[in-house]
Each structure stands twice: as C-alpha cells, then as structure tokens.
Amino acid sequence: MDEPTDDEEQAKPASAKPTTRMKRRRYAPIKIANQIPMKRRREIEKALGEVGETPKKWSRNEGTKNHNFLKKRIKPGTIRHLEYDLLDVEIGESWPIPVSVIHGSRPGPVVTLLGAVHGDELVGPLALTYLCGPNFIGEDRVIDHNVLAGTIRIVPITNLPGYRRRSRYFPDGRDLNRSFPGKPDSNTTSRVAHGLWTQIISGSDYIVDLHTAAKGRTNIPQIRANLAHPSSNRTARAFGIETILDSEGPRGSLRRVANDTDIACITFEGGGSDEANPESVQISMYGIINLLRSLRMIPGYPSKPRFRILASGSVWIRSDQGGLLDVLAPAGSFVEEGEIVATVTDPEVPGESHDMTSPIRGLLISTATHPFVNSGSPIGHLLPVRRGVSTLMRRLDEEGCLIVSGSDGDPPWREDEDIEDIAVFGEWSGGSPDAEWGPSESAEGAEGDG
Ligand SMILES: [Zn+2]
Structure with a gap:
C-alpha cells in the first residue's frame, strides 16, 4: 500500500481520539522482521512468546501508596x-x-x-x-x-x-x-x-x-x-x-x-x-x-x-591511507555503494588526496569526528539496507540524511501494523556495535557501547 500523504497524516494528529479498533490493536503481537538471522529470530520469538502479549497491568483501583x-x-x-x-x-x-x-x-x-x-x-x-x-x-x-x-x-x-x-x-x-x-x-x-x-x-x-x-x-x-x-x-x-x-x-x-x-x-x-x-x-x-x-x-x-x-549487524568503512580526514557524508547519510564518504589528505604530501568510498549501500549510523587517521582507522559505521529502501529514502533531507522521528516536531500517531520493519542482518564485528572503534584513551579500554 502507498504511504499516507502528509494531508492524511495531519488528519490523524497525536491527540486524535482512537477508535475501538485502534485500542484493540495497541498490544498487537510484535512482528519479528524476517531477515534477522534465524537463530536470533527464534530467540526473540521464544522470549516474546513466554510473556504473552499484554504487558503487566497496574491496578488503578487499589489506590497509590507512598x-x-x-x-x-x-x-x-x-x-x-x-x-x-x-x-x-x-x-x-x-x-x-x-x-x-x-x-x-x-x-x-x-x-x-x-x-x-x-x-x-x-x-x-x-x-x-x-x-x-x-x-x-x-x-x-x-x-x-x-x-x-x-x-x-x-x-x-x-x-x-x-x-x-x-x-x-x-x-x-x-x-x-x-x-x-x-x-x-x-x-x-x-x-x-x-x-x-x-x-x-x-x-x-x-x-x-x-x-x-x-x-x-x-x-x-x-x-x-x-x-x-x-x-x-x-x-x-x-x-x-x-x-x-x-x-x-x-x-x-x-x-x-x-x-x-x-x-x-x-x-x-x-x-x-x-x-x-x-x-x-x-x-x-x-x-x-x-x-x-x-x-x-x-x-x-x-x-x-x-x-x-x-x-543485528553492520559494515565498517575504514581509511586505507593515513593523514587528515574530511568527512563528506555525515552520520545519518544514506549512501550508495561506491559513494565517496570522506577524503584523506596528508600535509606532508601536499596536492594529493584519496577518496574513501562506501563498500555497500546503507545508512551511516556513526562517523569519526577526529580528523587524524591511519590506514585501518574506522571512519564510518554503516547499516547495510537491502529492503525498505524506498520507504527510507522518503525520509531523507536535502543532504541525503535521515530525518529522525521527533527531530522535525511532533511526529504523527500511526498504527503499529503501518510501521514497516526493515531488518538488517549480520553480526557486530568484535561482538558489540562499537567494538571496532577500539579502546578509547583510557587504559581500561572502552570498547562496546559509547
Ligand atoms: Zn556513554
């Protein structure tokens, strides 16, 4: 089905009174995107099955305690x-x-x-x-x-x-x-x-x-x-x-x-x-x-x-040169395979610059901000997107960056079944989303979540 137009969305503001149909669907079963790896998908389905479909209820009749x-x-x-x-x-x-x-x-x-x-x-x-x-x-x-x-x-x-x-x-x-x-x-x-x-x-x-x-x-x-x-x-x-x-x-x-x-x-x-x-x-x-x-x-x-x-996984873009990085595709950009995401120059070798390209089409969820790079330094973290591309592209700004829900004012209410789930499969290199950024400046290391 086609996306609702902006006009249709405005007719359904956040404060709209829900119909009975909407109410009934509030705790509809969660869809498990069908491209999440089978093993992980089973784990998620099993976990969701165990608790039933309705979250814990708090009785409004008992009164509130201290x-x-x-x-x-x-x-x-x-x-x-x-x-x-x-x-x-x-x-x-x-x-x-x-x-x-x-x-x-x-x-x-x-x-x-x-x-x-x-x-x-x-x-x-x-x-x-x-x-x-x-x-x-x-x-x-x-x-x-x-x-x-x-x-x-x-x-x-x-x-x-x-x-x-x-x-x-x-x-x-x-x-x-x-x-x-x-x-x-x-x-x-x-x-x-x-x-x-x-x-x-x-x-x-x-x-x-x-x-x-x-x-x-x-x-x-x-x-x-x-x-x-x-x-x-x-x-x-x-x-x-x-x-x-x-x-x-x-x-x-x-x-x-x-x-x-x-x-x-x-x-x-x-x-x-x-x-x-x-x-x-x-x-x-x-x-x-x-x-x-x-x-x-x-x-x-x-x-x-x-x-x-x-x-459930990602792809890393690394520099293959050393020098100073200039990021051209900021975090949030949707980039095509082969698109230039950054250039590297070396003040010791004036006049020469090297382009860094994306190995795959996807959404850049994180980029380096420190300009100093060596060959092998991560410069971008990418979610490869294979499905749902047209849906995603409708939410890009003029620079090709994702307009995150809530950044452009109050986002509209919509039914859960009208939300498209776009699965990105794979694994996290090093075991967690940020592991490849490497340990940070402390001796303790800081791999993993920022
Ligand atoms: Zn943190």
Whole structure:
C-alpha cells in the first residue's frame, strides 16, 4: 500500500481520539522482521512468546501508596528533589548527585531515567533537566504529578565527578558502565555502581539510559536493546525512533545487568561527547514522552516512526591511507555503494588526496569526528539496507540524511501494523556495535557501547 500523504497524516494528529479498533490493536503481537538471522529470530520469538502479549497491568483501583526511596516516604502526587551520595563516607568526597522523583497520584510502573553515566556525554543531563520543567517541546509536555500514573526517578548527572572533570570515567580511570552491579568493598567505581544499583536502580520496572558516542565520533539518534528481552523489546519500539540496534550490551553495562534481573532497559545514543547536540536532546525527550504514553503513565497517544530499522549487524568503512580526514557524508547519510564518504589528505604530501568510498549501500549510523587517521582507522559505521529502501529514502533531507522521528516536531500517531520493519542482518564485528572503534584513551579500554 502507498504511504499516507502528509494531508492524511495531519488528519490523524497525536491527540486524535482512537477508535475501538485502534485500542484493540495497541498490544498487537510484535512482528519479528524476517531477515534477522534465524537463530536470533527464534530467540526473540521464544522470549516474546513466554510473556504473552499484554504487558503487566497496574491496578488503578487499589489506590497509590507512598514511594519509599532513599530512606524517604514520598507521598502520591508529589515531586521531591533529593540528593544521593555516590560514596558513603564521613570525611572526604561523597559526590552528592541530584535525584528528582515524580510520584504520581495514580499507581503505575517505576521508570528510572539516567544521564551522564559517562561524564562527558551531555545530551542526557540536558534532556532530563528540560523534562522536569518548562521546555521547548511545549508546556503541555511538562509531566504533571497530579495526572501521572506511576513513578519517575530522574538522575540527570550520574557520574558527577566525571562530568566536572569533563571525562567519561570516574577519577580512578574506570568506566561506570562496565562496573555494574558493583561490589561494596571493591574499587571506587565498583562501590559507586553497587550503591546506584541497590539504592537508585532497585525497584525499577523500566530504565532509559541516555548516552552519546564516545570521544572522536558521533552517532545518529538510535536505541540499543536486547530484543530477546521481551519488555526491553517493547520499550525500544515504544521510544518511537527509527534505528534500533539489537545488542545485549557489554559485560558490566547497566543494560545487560538490568536485563539479567528482568528489568527492561534501553540505551539511547545521539550525537557526540562534549557537545549539547540539540537534535539528540529533542529526540530523546520525545522518546521518553512516547514511552511514558505507551505505558499509559501520562495522557496522550505515543507517536511512531514510519519505519524501524532493526539491526543485528553492520559494515565498517575504514581509511586505507593515513593523514587528515574530511568527512563528506555525515552520520545519518544514506549512501550508495561506491559513494565517496570522506577524503584523506596528508600535509606532508601536499596536492594529493584519496577518496574513501562506501563498500555497500546503507545508512551511516556513526562517523569519526577526529580528523587524524591511519590506514585501518574506522571512519564510518554503516547499516547495510537491502529492503525498505524506498520507504527510507522518503525520509531523507536535502543532504541525503535521515530525518529522525521527533527531530522535525511532533511526529504523527500511526498504527503499529503501518510501521514497516526493515531488518538488517549480520553480526557486530568484535561482538558489540562499537567494538571496532577500539579502546578509547583510557587504559581500561572502552570498547562496546559509547
Ligand atoms: Zn556513554
């Protein structure tokens, strides 16, 4: 069937009252894209089959209880701004971080939102700060504690010492997102992870962890989730953006450890470190609102993208020369096989430049931002797209970049069955989506998710 025209879409705004037919279809079975590798497809189907089709229900009749959190009793229908000490000490640095709790007047799930688990990734802190107050996506989007069903815990700056030092890491050089669930008597970062895990994360039903790419690269807004974990699969789709990478997360990452204890967890990535990428901030805010609406925690109907790319593998574009890189196709570009994506020049050999081309047609989800390259340096990360090309091409801007849902204002509501699933099969070289970027500047290494 042809795509709806813009006019047709406008006739179905986000606030449109759903028909009974729409309501019934809200929890329709999830389609498993038929090109995901058979083994992975079976794992996902099995996992989704085990839980049935309807997510857990919260009884609205029982009334709302106090939310016990950080030794406080938070009354229904209130917002509390608390402080939590990352380290339990009597002298020296305890690193108190701000935690806001919105405890709704109606019962519902507990959603925990985290920013700056990596201290130099600023999209999360900004999005979560805006989410708590008046913001640029509209006054009606402020979460009203009198209307909210359930509880939202907001931790805008998780790694406060890293944030202050403009570093991904904790002062001991370790990566918090490789240290969960942590130990109370181990190294500093492990102690912090243990405290967060037992005090902040514990009792959550859903977690959204907001990240950006690590230093030296940038990502298009994307979700990473273990699609074989049923509630994480639904959460990833509910976020309402196009690009979903199927990945359980590196060992010690919050996502993987949360899934191990059956808490739904997705990682959002958008932009790069040390920058306040406004598009990624806006998209992540819309995504969180979509999720809260999907869970029926706030009023309104979630918006959905025209298509979803469900990727279980990728292709890397590497430099075959050394020198200084000039990226011509930015992250988000849809590139053809043989298309020039970057050029490399060497100041020591003036007048000579080498073109780097894409080995295959696909969507560039990440590109290098640091210009210095050697032969073999990764310069672009590509999802090879073989199906759904015409659908995808209808959502490209003048420069050939994907217009991510939520970046061009409030995206429309559409029925789940009208969303085209575009599967990208393969595997993640090195075992996780970011492994080929290599270890980052720390001795601990930072392969895996940014
Ligand atoms: Zn990160």
